[in-house]
Amino acid sequence: MLGKLSWAAIPLHQPIPLVASAVVIVGITAVLVLVIYKGWLPYLWREWITSVDHKRIGVMYIVLALIMLMRGFIDAMMMRTQLAVAAGSAQGYLPPEHYNQIFSAHGTIMIFMVGMTFMVGLMNFVVPLQIGARDVAFPVLNSVSFWLTAAGALLINLSLVVGEFARTGWLAYPPLSELAYSPGVGVDYYLWALQIAGVGSLLSGINLTTTILKLRTYGMGYARMPIFCWTALASNLLIIAAFPILTATLGMLLLDRYLGFHFFTNDFGGNAMMYINLIWAWGHPEVYILMLPAFGVFSAVISTFSSKPLFGYRSMIMATMSICMLSFMVWLHHFFTMGAGADVNGFFGIMTMIIAVPTGVKVFNWLFTLYGGRVRFETPLLWALGFMITFVIGGMTGVLLAIPPADFVLHNSLFLIAHFHNVIIGGVMFGAYAGYTFWFPKAFGFTLHERLGKAIFWCWLIGFYLAFMPLYILGLMGATRRMQHYSEMSWQPLMVVALVGAVIILLGIILTVVQLVVSIRARQSRKVGGDPWNGRTLEWSISSPPPSYNFIDLPQVSAPDSFWLTKQSDKPISDQHHDPDDVTPPTIPSPSAVGFVTAFFAVITGFALVWHIDWMAIMGLLCIVITWLVYAWRNSDDNEVSSQTIETFDASSAKSQTT
Amino acid sequence: MQLSEWHSGVLDPQGPIAIAERTILLNSTVIMLMVIVPVIVLTLIFAWWFRTSNHRARYLPDWSYSGPMELVVWSIPTLVILFLGGIAWIGSHELDPSKPLTSNATPLDVEVVSLDWKWLFIYPSLGIASVNRLVVPAGAPLRLRLTSATVMNSFFIPQLGSQIYTMAGMVTKLNLQADHAGIYPGLSAQFSGQGFSDMRFDAVVMQTTQFAQWIETTKKVDHALNTSSYAQLARPSVQVDQTLFSSIDAHLFDEVVNGAGMLHTMQTVQNNAAVAAP
Ligand code: HEM
Ligand SMILES: [Cu+2]
Numbered sequence: 001m002l003g004k005l006s007w008a009a010i011p012l013h014q015p016i017p018l019v020a021s022a023v024v025i026v027g028i029t030a031v032l033v034l035v036i037y038k039g040w041l042p043y044l045w046r047e048w049i050t051s052v053d054h055k056r057i058g059v060m061y062i063v064l065a066l067i068m069l070m071r072g073f074i075d076a077m078m079m080r081t082q083l084a085v086a087a088g089s090a091q092g093y094l095p096p097e098h099y100n101q102i103f104s105a106h107g108t109i110m111i112f113m114v115g116m117t118f119m120v121g122l123m124n125f126v127v128p129l130q131i132g133a134r135d136v137a138f139p140v141l142n143s144v145s146f147w148l149t150a151a152g153a154l155l156i157n158l159s160l161v162v163g164e165f166a167r168t169g170w171l172a173y174p175p176l177s178e179l180a181y182s183p184g185v186g187v188d189y190y191l192w193a194l195q196i197a198g199v200g201s202l203l204s205g206i207n208l209t210t211t212i213l214k215l216r217t218y219g220m221g222y223a224r225m226p227i228f229c230w231t232a233l234a235s236n237l238l239i240i241a242a243f244p245i246l247t248a249t250l251g252m253l254l255l256d257r258y259l260g261f262h263f264f265t266n267d268f269g270g271n272a273m274m275y276i277n278l279i280w281a282w283g284h285p286e287v288y289i290l291m292l293p294a295f296g297v298f299s300a301v302i303s304t305f306s307s308k309p310l311f312g313y314r315s316m317i318m319a320t321m322s323i324c325m326l327s328f329m330v331w332l333h334h335f336f337t338m339g340a341g342a343d344v345n346g347f348f349g350i351m352t353m354i355i356a357v358p359t360g361v362k363v364f365n366w367l368f369t370l371y372g373g374r375v376r377f378e379t380p381l382l383w384a385l386g387f388m389i390t391f392v393i394g395g396m397t398g399v400l401l402a403i404p405p406a407d408f409v410l411h412n413s414l415f416l417i418a419h420f421h422n423v424i425i426g427g428v429m430f431g432a433y434a435g436y437t438f439w440f441p442k443a444f445g446f447t448l449h450e451r452l453g454k455a456i457f458w459c460w461l462i463g464f465y466l467a468f469m470p471l472y473i474l475g476l477m478g479a480t481r482r483m484q485h486y487s488e489m490s491w492q493p494l495m496v497v498a499l500v501g502a503v504i505i506l507l508g509i510i511l512t513v514v515q516l517v518v519s520i521r522a523r524q525s526r527k528v529g530g531d532p533w534n535g536r537t538l539e540w541s542i543s544s545p546p547p548s549y550n551f552i553d554l555p556q557v558s559a560p561d562s563f564w565l566t567k568q569s570d571k572p573i574s575d576q577h578h579d580p581d582d583v584t585p586p587t588i589p590s591p592s593a594v595g596f597v598t599a600f601f602a603v604i605t606g607f608a609l610v611w612h613i614d615w616m617a618i619m620g621l622l623c624i625v626i627t628w629l630v631y632a633w634r635n636s637d638d639n640e641v642s643s644q645t646i647e648t649f650d651a652s653s654a655k656s657q658t659t
Numbered sequence: 660m661q662l663s664e665w666h667s668g669v670l671d672p673q674g675p676i677a678i679a680e681r682t683i684l685l686n687s688t689v690i691m692l693m694v695i696v697p698v699i700v701l702t703l704i705f706a707w708w709f710r711t712s713n714h715r716a717r718y719l720p721d722w723s724y725s726g727p728m729e730l731v732v733w734s735i736p737t738l739v740i741l742f743l744g745g746i747a748w749i750g751s752h753e754l755d756p757s758k759p760l761t762s763n764a765t766p767l768d769v770e771v772v773s774l775d776w777k778w779l780f781i782y783p784s785l786g787i788a789s790v791n792r793l794v795v796p797a798g799a800p801l802r803l804r805l806t807s808a809t810v811m812n813s814f815f816i817p818q819l820g821s822q823i824y825t826m827a828g829m830v831t832k833l834n835l836q837a838d839h840a841g842i843y844p845g846l847s848a849q850f851s852g853q854g855f856s857d858m859r860f861d862a863v864v865m866q867t868t869q870f871a872q873w874i875e876t877t878k879k880v881d882h883a884l885n886t887s888s889y890a891q892l893a894r895p896s897v898q899v900d901q902t903l904f905s906s907i908d909a910h911l912f913d914e915v916v917n918g919a920g921m922l923h924t925m926q927t928v929q930n931n932a933a934v935a936a937p
Contacts, residue, residue: 096853169850175827176810176852266827267918272811273826306709309723312732337813337848338824339756339831346751350744360736363698368728370705372719377710388702396691399743405750406684408821409669409677412813412848477668478817482850487859 003612004185009163016098021161050591052139053548054128057146059443061121062436064150066512068113071157073509075106077502080467084499086485087492099484100167101186105156107170108190111286112197113153115424118432119293120149120204123232126439127208129539129546130226132217132555134586137210140631143595145204151599152197155606159189163610166190169482171279172253174264174272179257185610188257191250192606198247205239208232217538218556223317226537226560227310230317231296234324235289241328242285249278273338280331288327290424292320294431295362298384301434302366304533305381306373309561312365319358319365326355336404337411345404352402356395363392378533379453383434386461390426394419397472415475418468425464433460438533445544446526452515459508467501470494536564547649549586549641587640594631598624669817673843673864674836676754677820683750687743694739756821757832760800767795770912771805773812773825773847775895776854781884781912787877788884790892791860792901796870797840803833806916808893813849816862822848830916837864854897861901880905 011017035041048056078094079102086092094102128136136142159165166186168177177187212233216225225233253275255261262270303310310316332340332348366388375381397419401407410416433456441447474494479486519526531540538555539546541563559565605620607613672678709716752758759766770781771793781788793816795801805814807825814833815822823833837843847858865873882888884904889911 096856100850100853167852173811176850181810181852266809273829307718308720311723312729313723315729315732335824337756337822338826341757342752342755345755346748349747349751353740353744353747357733357736357740360694360739361732364732364735367698367701367705368725368732369723370702370709372717372722373709374711374716374718375706375709377706381706385702385706389699392695392698396688396695399691399740400684400687403683403687403743403747403750405680405754405821406687408754408756408823409680409684409817411822412850476670478844478846480815480846480848482855484856486856488844 001613003608003614005162005611005613009185009611010161011164014098016094017160024157024160046591049596050143050593052135052143052589052592052595054124054136054139054142055443055546055548057142058121058123058125060146061117061124061149064146064153065114065118065121065432068109068117068153070509072106072109072114073506075102075109077506078102079106080495080499080502082484083486083495084492087495088487088489091485094484096484097167100482101165103482104166104169104172104186104190105159108166108194109153109156110424111170111290112194113149113156115290115428115432116201117149117153118436119235119290119428120145120201120208122297122432122435122439123208123235123293124204125443126435126539127229127232128211128215129442129542129550130229130537131212131215131220132538132551132557133211133215134550134554135588136207137214138207139589140592140594141203142207143592144598145200145207145595147595147599148200148203148602149197151602151606152193152200154603155189155193155196155610158603158607159186159193163189171283173279174253174256174275175266175270177253178265180265187253188610191254191257192609195247195250195254196602196606198243198250201239202243202247205236205243209236209240212236217551217554220557223314224557224560224562227299227313227316227320228293228296228537230320231292231299234320235292238285238289238292238324238327242282242289245278246282246286249275249282276335276338277331280334281328283334284331285327287420287424288323290428292323294387294428294435295320297431297435297438298366298387299369300537301380301384301438302369303561304438304536305376305378305384306370307376307534308369308373309536309564310365311368311371312361313560315361316365319361322358323355326351326358330355333402333407336407349402349404353399356399356402359395363388363395379448379450379457380434380438380533382454382457383430383437386457387426387430387434390430390461390464391423394422394426397422410475412481413475414471414479414481417481418471418475421464421468421471425460425468429460433457439539441528441532442539442544442546444523445528446519446523447528447532448519449515449522449526452511452518456508456511456515459504459511463501463504463506463508465501466504467498470497470501531563536561538563541566543649547646549588552586552646590636590639592631594627597627601627669820671818672820673818673841674820674838675760676835677818679750679754680820683746683754687746690739690742694735754821756823756834758834759802760834760836762798762800762836764796764799766800766802768802768804769793769795771803771814771825772912772915773805773807773809773814773851773858774893775809776847776851776858776897777892777899778814778845778847778858778860779892781907783907783909783912785874786907786909787874788904788907789877790902790904791899792863792903793845793860794863794865794870794873795837796867797837797864798867799836801833801835801837803835804912805831805833806912808915810851811849812847812851812858814845815848816843816845818843819862824849828916828918837862840864840866840869854895857897877903878905884908884911 035044048060082092082094082099164184164186166172168182168187172187172190175181212229252263256263256265262268264270264272264275299310299316330348330352333352336345401410401419437448437453474491477491479491528544530543542551601620601623605617608616608620670681672681768784770783772779777791779788779790780793805823805825806829807827812825813822814825819835819837821833823831841864843862845860845862847855880903882904884907
């Protein structure tokens, strides 16, 4: 009846998971009770959960990313404390069966649920505003994408309470991840969670690509698109090209595990090398899916806070698109040590280095954007400067790892761990924070507390260097990744330094929450108008927060920095304003529960598949299909925005602009 | 901390491969630092000099393109990469793990099998074997053939250089050499499950005469590596003591590669896992 599920799946006899799941359950229950008691549920349901507005969905993506950052970071703290104590003959407090789950969960959550989610959230919020569109191309699909991502996140976290998570690392290499060596449900949680979230990512990639290709406003040729939209386009093209590979690869592993196939098993002609090739054929583009939008954020931030156009706009586009294409030709650098032979290794080493050329060009272009500017040291710019300095170091160690003979001694070491945290934290996380601080006032109409913002930056910057520079040294000393304990006492001092660094990052994360609370409480006094940073692109030309339809009249543009030009030309912005009798009112799609309901049943289906509860899986799938059928036969679709709503909005935002 | 204190690291190489790899590592780092350091310094200088409050700084609100600059911007990284690309290409060929080392000394053949969670070293020409203890003569090239009886691992002795994967059903080749006598830590660099952290071994490098003695004493331990003792050994276990075998079954390595040994291990893994699962 319940497949493999039994009471044994609840970790009653293991204190750490038990306490962790108790905390999670109590937390979720507390939030739910509060929401229901305060009567917020109808509001949340109407305005957020069923919303198909790209801005709301973008915000929800980022909320999800921030919550998952906490989870992923708790895992990181557990690993750092374990490694600070487990030296010599000490075994630490986390036995391998826990420790191995923790690094697997940390990696999976940080990449899929923090990095991806944050970047997709930023793109969702910003891209339609920057290209002068009223929403994304497929608003309801957008909601489905978001909720499927959330469903994946929920499944991963559910594994904490019911059962276990994978102990196979964030990429679940076979044969270790095959049934023969990982008979538990951990790998199944991993696989189904990523399959569900992966579908969400693919749909969102298709959606944003279509939006950028089809919904640009009047006059916005490709060479007039803000550079963030270019990086978003590149990133989403990569999603479309790469995510099907992930789905197929994980699908084959699922067939091995569920139906006794032998794609990657040790026996009957299976070939694990195939999986490793395929997963990296997705995996390397994936790192650029995360990195490219962050590059776009930095381009926007550096040019805005230097009060100058981006230097070498066309060069930047060239660089972005060549990174986009090259990223598919380098996957083998993740396994030079497989013994492929000198020609193959040499070729992929050189291809990898070639990516450093357009990346280097980008760095120089940012440098020359600063040159001759009027640089304002607001928080987003601090993140950008911190990024430029940190990222070149990470880039350098990346090129080192691309030299096959150097990789032969550095592969899978803590040097590698230091390298990719160097680019992921220094690049993606700093970019996420820069974008978050930069566009927050656009989303909510008030700014985040500046002093706290700067404190957060310094915590992350200093914490990062303390936490990861020691790992470079440890890697050179011969320490490998994924160790649960080590016998060399001489490694311990550096491990302790790394722990101190992590504690400083912890402070930064706590301050992030404090900053949010403080800023929300003081929101009346922190109110800003449409253009708090002296912005350059279209999103700053409308009120903060923007109306649901974004633009009454779709604007006409003549340059990437069109809003800046408008401001320079002394033409009052209100010139662009509409005449209420003249325009056809914009239409916006009505809210829809289809995304939430689909995801709800996707969780049930995923859970049932993990535990081999066949009837439940079939029921869940059936319910998803029924949901779509009901949606397909709906009567009403788009709502016209009445001119009255528009006038009310104008009046109220005019009032808030003057106060 | 001094470099010399970094025992067991890749910066303290003890053989020609490891030395060459460290040279490449250091040279490439220096070449890149010549670009990286100016970029970092310029970032700080530009940002600070062009701050809003500095009225002496020139404001160029429209400066966003310059042909010569673009040329510089594309050529600096291109030149660096051309140079490093050369190092990478030549290095891949010179230091290809499967490339035999040239030497006057007679090479020693060793067959390496990774098991859950220990290392088996078979000396086919000497007719002996050992677990978690790789004994080799100083100054002689090592010709390693490697495979795995279970999941993937990576055979790595940081001070001797290049690591290589061990994979079931496949043979990888690795050529190394140790120059000086000593005991160097070896490990698995590829995560392989529960007992991974303890998958350590000692690479014991001896002078030629001592090595000959070691062979003699090993041949006297009266402990045979045959099908049944291998089956015993192949069971998943951690922190296995270093053991020696005085005689070997000559086809064992090939049998492991062809899967005869493997199927057996899989069964035991499955049984073990069934017991261990909650
Ligand atoms: C915020 C501070 C962070 C700390 C202190 C931290 C710490 C760690 C540690 C200790 C490990 C295990 C290293 C080992 O294998 O020995 C690890 C692995 C990893 N981390 Fe982080 N991390 C942080 C942030 C991130 C972020 C932001 C990402 C990605 C967006 C990330 C992605 C990963 C991945 C993919 C792995 C590899 C997991 C595996 O081995 O399967 N981490 N991290
Ligand atoms: Cu890669």
